[in-house]
Amino acid sequence: MTALAALLAAGIPVGGHYPWPCAAVSETVWRDAATTLADGALTLLGLWGEPGRAHMALLEEPAAIAVVSLDCPDGHYPSVGAMHAPAIRLERAMRDLFGLIPEGLPDTRPWLDHGRWGEDMPPAASYPFLPAIGEALHQIPVGPVHAGIIEPGHFRFTAQGETVVRLEERLGYVHKGIEALLSDAQIARAERIVARTSGDSTVAYSLGFARAVEAALDITPPPRAVWLRAVMAELERLANHFGDFGAICNDASFAIVLAHCAVLRERVLRAASACFGHRLMMDRIVPGGVAVDLGAAGIARLRDLLPTLGDAFAPLVALYDKTASLLDRTVTTGILKPELARRFGAGGYVGRASGRNFDARKQPGYPPYDELRFDVPVLTDGDVNARVWIRVHEIRESLGLLEQLLTRLPDGPVLMSLENVSSGPGEGMALVEAFRGDLLVWLRIVEGRVQRCHLRDASWFQWPLLEAVIEGNIVADFPLCNKSFNCSYSGHDL
C-alpha cells in the first residue's frame, strides 16, 4: 500500500468530496501524515482551517492527491510545522484567522495578524525578528513601502559587509480578509472576490474556483468553454512571463530588454481586451463555463499575433544569452538547491529551475491539456539564470499551445446554467497551474452558497525559499533573486 493510501485507510472516508478522496482522521493518523511529510514520502499541497477543524492536502508524486481532516473541537491540533518546515507559516496563519493552536509549533509569533484588526487597536508591539549572532553584523530594514511599483512587504536583512547572513520576511500587509469574505457568500459574489486575490493570476484563480465549484456540484462545462479557458490561461502566462523576463534584465540594469518585453506584454493585453473584453481577462471564467465567446475575428487576431510575438522574442533571448555582463549577474546567483525545492514542493519556475518536475497541467492534469502537445521544461542549476530560462521555454510552449487551441477549438455553447444543478452540499477541490506555479482551491458548497473557500497560492511555498537562496549572496543581488521568484504578496496575504 502506498503512503497516501495507508493514511486514507486509517481514517473514515468523507463523502461528497471531489475529485480527490478525503478522510476524517484521528490525531495519531494526523501525526503520521506529518511524519510522512517530514520523511519526504509525501508533499504538502495545502493546510487550512475552519472553526474546530483542520485540513491538510497531500500529494504523493507523481499525481495521487488526498485530503485528511482532523476535528479539533477544543481548538488545538498537533503541529505539522514542528516536523515539516513548509507548514510553519500556514499554521501561523491558521492561528491568526481561526484561532486554531498548533501544539508543538516553536514559532508562536503571529503571521498575517499585525494586531490592527480590532476597532481601536493600540499600536502593535514590535515584531521580534529572528536573531543572527556574529561579528560585525548590521541590519537593513526594507519596506513595507518599497522604491518601485511593487506590492508591500517587509524584508529584514542581516548582513556582514555586502553579504547577506540572514533574510527574514514579514508579510501580511495586504491581508484583506478574503477567506472571511468568502464565508457564506453567493457563488456570483465569491467568484468576483476570488478573481481579485492576485490580479496577475486572475485567470488562474477564476479557473481554479470554477473547477472546484464544478467538482463540488458534479457538473461538466461545455467543451468549447474548457478550451477557451486554456486560451485565456496561456495568454495570462505569456503576458506575465514576458513581463518577468524584461523586469529581471532590468534589475540587472539592462533596460532595453524590459522596453521590448513591455511592448510584447502590452500586445498580449490588447489582444485579450479585444477578444475577451478585459485586458487581464478578469471575471471571464465562471462556474459553468466562460462569460464570453471568442468570435472568428478574435481567433484571427490571436493567430496573427502569435508568430509576431515569437519572432520579436527570439532576438531578445539571443541578446540575453550573449551579454556577458548580464549573465554575470544571473548565473550562479540565488541558487535554490533541488533538495529544498522538493521538500517545499516548490511550484512553477522556482521548482522547475531546481529539478522539480511538477506542472499541474500534466499532473494531476486537467482538460484540455490532456489533448494537447507540450513539454514541461526542467533545469537543475537553480540559479536566477535557470529561472529565466524556464520562463523562456514556457513562453515557447505557451505559443505552441495557443496555436493548437485556436486551430482545434471545438464548437458549441460556452456556458451552462447553474440553475437546475445540485445545490450541494458538496466539497470540491482544484489544482491549476498559474504562471507562478500550482494554485490550490478548496471549497464547500451548501444550499447553493459558498460556505467556506480556501485559496493556496504557489507563493506560500516559494516565499520561504527566497530567504534561503539569498543567504551568502550580496545585498545588491536581492532584487534579481526576488524578481526571479516574483512571488505574490496579495495571493499570499489573502
Place this chain on the structure above:
Amino acid sequence: MLKFLLQGLRAPLTEPPPALDAELAALAAALDRTARKRLGRGLAIRQVDAGSCNGCELEIHALNNAFHDLERFGLRFVASPRHADVLLVTGPVTKNMREALERTWNATPDPKWVVAVGDCGADGGVFAGSYAVVGGVSAVVPVDLVIRGCPPSPTQLLRGLLSLLTP
C-alpha cells in the same frame, strides 16, 4: 543586434495622448490653481500599494511602456515620497497598511496631491466591509482625484494624471 533592437523601439509605437473627458476635467479644475502653478508642467509620482490585488500595479506599470510613454508628459515615478508631488494610491487600504500610508503621506512635502486608483482605492471595491480593510483611500488621507476601474486601463490612468496638469 543591439542596433537592430534599438531601432525596433523607434518604430512609431507611442500613441497620442487621450482626450480628457468632461467629468475628469471638471474635477481637475477644482484643484488648487496656485499649487498647480508652483508645480509647473512636471509631476513626480510616488505609487503606494495600500492593499491592492496587484492588478492596478500592472496597469500602472504599463504607463511606462512604449505605447503610453508617461515621461513624455513630464510625469515620472520616483522612489521616495520625499521627492513626490503626487501619491498614487491603490487598494482598499488594509488595516495592516494604514500606518504605512499615513507615514508616506506625512513624508511627502507640500503641496501634494493624492490620487486614489481603482474601485478599491475609491471605496474598497469588492473588499469593502471586511474586518481587515479601512475601505477607500479617502478614509485615511485627503483625496484629490479618483480614477475608477478594476483595474483602470493605462489610458484611463493617463487621462486622470493629465487632468492634473491641465490648466
